[in-house]
Amino acid sequence: MQANLISEQLSIAIPTYNRADILKENILKMLPELRAYNICIYISDDSSNDDTLNMVELLKNTYNNIVYCRNVPSLGHDRNCIRTLSMPTQEYIWYLGDSMYIENGGIAQLLQKINAVKSDFYVTNVRERNFTHPSQIYTDTRRLFSELAWHLTLTGCCIYRRQVIEQIDTVGLAKNFPQSQIIFNRVVESCNLTFIDEVKVATNINKAKSYWEAEIFNVFGNDWISLIDSVYKVNPTAFERIKVIKSHSKYTGIFGLKNMIKLRFLGVLTLSSYLKNKDNIKLASHINKFVIWGLLFTPRFIFILIKFFHDQKIISKNK
Structure with a gap:
């Protein structure tokens, strides 16, 4: 395909780490619309092996509108986020x-929105969240x-205007949430964001554990709170701090x-992990702290037994 056929309106930018098979499967799912609108895919590869490199080289035989970059040494989650967002040349x-x-149908619907109104950001819905919210500006x-x-x-539901990316200061962006802070920093200055309910992204069912799961209290406790507080310091009237902090736990x-x-x-939830993170958990969680204490003082083997009998019930039901 000739370079001048590549869409100048929209690109897809994907940071990746050791998920070659899933990434290939996802691209192939999107391939009919990618072809129909000549969408260029940019891949910033932080992998520890050559699997993604080899996969991309083979995939280019099927679809050659792919720009690939291998990061040596690996950049890590946050720096790879910025690297990925800086690669495309398209408007969005x-x-x-x-x-x-x-x-x-998601790409077609997004392009219709872009042609109708120019927002700094477009945000889609996510299949797994069962989030009911009307489309609006x-x-x-x-x-x-x-x-x-x-x-x-969530990495996947946000579309950025390249003009905004070019203006960001990458120094001091929130740990684990640089992609979110780019949006937050902009909207506290000038809010121009379109939510599109009818466009949805979905998670591959073969997805392995996310990088943050082993550090869940740190990422969605400390780092999430730090993100909100960094924006709150700039404009304390922009939102209700505690309400916004708790909203992530409330809705997810x-x-x-x-x-x-x-x-x-x-x-993962133990007395020691709770005591280490109790202030952040208390602030971030929307449930009563005494409920959590009840869980902590219930012997773990009780939960193991409940899980065992629950699984046995499902197995018997499916026989």
């Missing part, structure tokens, strides 16, 4: 996680933070009862 950049894909910063800030942490359930039970079963 869809920053897509390597375990995610755009559902059929946000120009009010306070309402945006109240309703949508929690959603903007990451520190809700169901997931805290899971973390207790896995041995």
